[in-house]
Amino acid sequence: MPEEILADTEYHIEDDAELDRIIFHIVSPDLSTPKILMEVETPEDYSTFFIDRLRETTKGTKYRFQDNSWIKDQVRTALTSQHAFVDTSERLAEKFQELFQSDKRLIPGALMLLKIKNKDKTYGAIIKYDDMTVISYTTEVLNDGKAKPILNQFLNNFVQDKKAIQKSVLFDISCPNSSIICTDRSGSKGDITEKLKDFLQADRLFSSTLLTERLITALEETAKSQPTLIPPEIRKRLKSKIRQAVKDTVEFDPENHEQILTAAFGEAHKEDKIKKAFAASLKKQKISSEKFEISPEAIKQGSKRIKQTYEGVRVTYTSDDVNKNIFFEEDGAKKIIRIVTDQYVLEDESDD
Template sequence: MTTDIAEAVEYSIAEDAKLERIIFHIVSPNLETPMILMEVETPEDYSKFFIDRLKETLKGTTYIFRNDSWVNNQIKDALQSPHAFVDTSERLAQKFQELFKSDKRLIPGALMLLQIKNGAKTYGAIVKYDDMSVISYTTKPLKNGKTKPILNQFLNNFVQDKKAIQKSVLFDIKCPQQSIICTDRSGSKGDITEKLKDYLEADRLFTTTLLTERLIAALEETARANPELLPPEIKKKIKGKIKQAVKDIVEFDPENPDQVLTAAFGDAHKEEKIRKSFTASLKKKKISNEKFAISKDAIKQSPRRVRQTNEGVKVIYKNDDINKNIFFSEDGGKKVIKIVTDHYVLDDDTDE
């Protein structure tokens, strides 16, 4: 399946989603092979904790497994029998352990394989959880009426801090060959690292060129849906304004869209209707969670421009025509358009 025809799976995790299975193994640069652990016997006891962590993954980037991806094949094998789930987790941990040989940024932690029941769907997740040192405390009342704090330091732990999740991959268990959602704290501009891409044998679903084109289309769609909210000086040159707004940002983050919205729509970006319309358009174009670098190649300036008078006269021209075949000027506050040509190629009635 190629990325230009692949479909993005709609991912969501409901409040009543349940953690059905979880197993994890210890991976570390200090180990030759992973420390293999048994499956957690009562995953339901920790359901809310891990479900809440996985909801952060929903904000990740859409990828797709390559043909014959080893990890994808392992995921399919995990469905064959209850025991295959355990075997698969061990093989995934072994392959991940090999990354420590070439990626010095990795720190010790746990590689998890989880299975989540979400309504009629079943999701799977691969999560690299970093070890983080935390200090817990309890209190002890003393006879003199004072309360004594008792501190304990723990290294092997799973904490709520989303930064503890170094890498995560969420997939629909019934169709992992379609798009998957990935996060990688070591990545940049929404991308995961090359090491993780090689581990998964996966590529980003949408190219930066396509993402940029869809962002421009979403902004134009938002403008068309809310013409009454746009100032006249912006509305009359909206296409050019939008392209310039996108060109001026280095990357787009759907969680922080103010810069591009302000540049495109001016003060109108504060209007709740415009913001909701833009969010809906991003979702419709399946890029509502996509953080990406802007592709300059996608911002093509049209070879032709158009000016339309208040009376409905429309002039379409190329920049090269200005002051050669067409002249724009002002006379006493009036706009003057002068066109010089050898002959008319069209002089007919029109239904427009």
């Protein structure tokens, strides 16, 4: 499947999105098989809570199912067939428990299957929710008017803290060729763990090389859209400055633009127009939520270099030409360009 076809998928959960169905089963390294539970009878009562959690997932990394992914067709069937939902959720839990049984990072919790109505779309989601101990409290007013705190400890709970979501997968079953969005707290540099990849049978949609190339393009588009805000010292060597900024970034964090904008544009990074233009360009390049490691191979140095004088004279040359066919010299405050050649191959007029 060509990358560009899947890349057009954009996930947005509407304000009036509704939780249509939800079921979860208990998974734990202490269990030989998951503890199977019944489907939640009134999902609409918890719609706001879980949909808010899934909005965090839309900030995750794009993946795509492999052609032979066992999970792809099962989940699509589960969310389009009234009777397959429960059976599929049990098979997912069994597979998850089996895959992660020997993984010491597996924290006891719930593996969820959710169906979300999102205007004219239907989203499906798989969430691994970790158990987290919380303390709740109430107060009791005593006879003397003082308020006495009463604490209660709960272990089996679903909390708002996004750290409680260990792994999550969001997919659009309305579009057969859509990419999927994944988050994995155990992963690094935007990637999910190898075990979760095996569970889903999925690969990252964009390679680090392509992501790096698109990041460079986004920065160049930002500079072109706001040329008056870019300092002259940076503007005159813009491409070189941007490539060096990307190279020095090492890892791009979509939730922290300040570092790379500062490296690329200096003080101009503080300008709201620069920030908005960069965010818009990242979205245009479809990498606005992609966290990734910079690929040095994608940072290609131009084969030719350019110098242009204040008077408008432009010289294009290669590094091999320097001090061989072209010489750059200084005479006090003056810059001197000296070119040595055997002949002119072009002597004409220009309308440019």
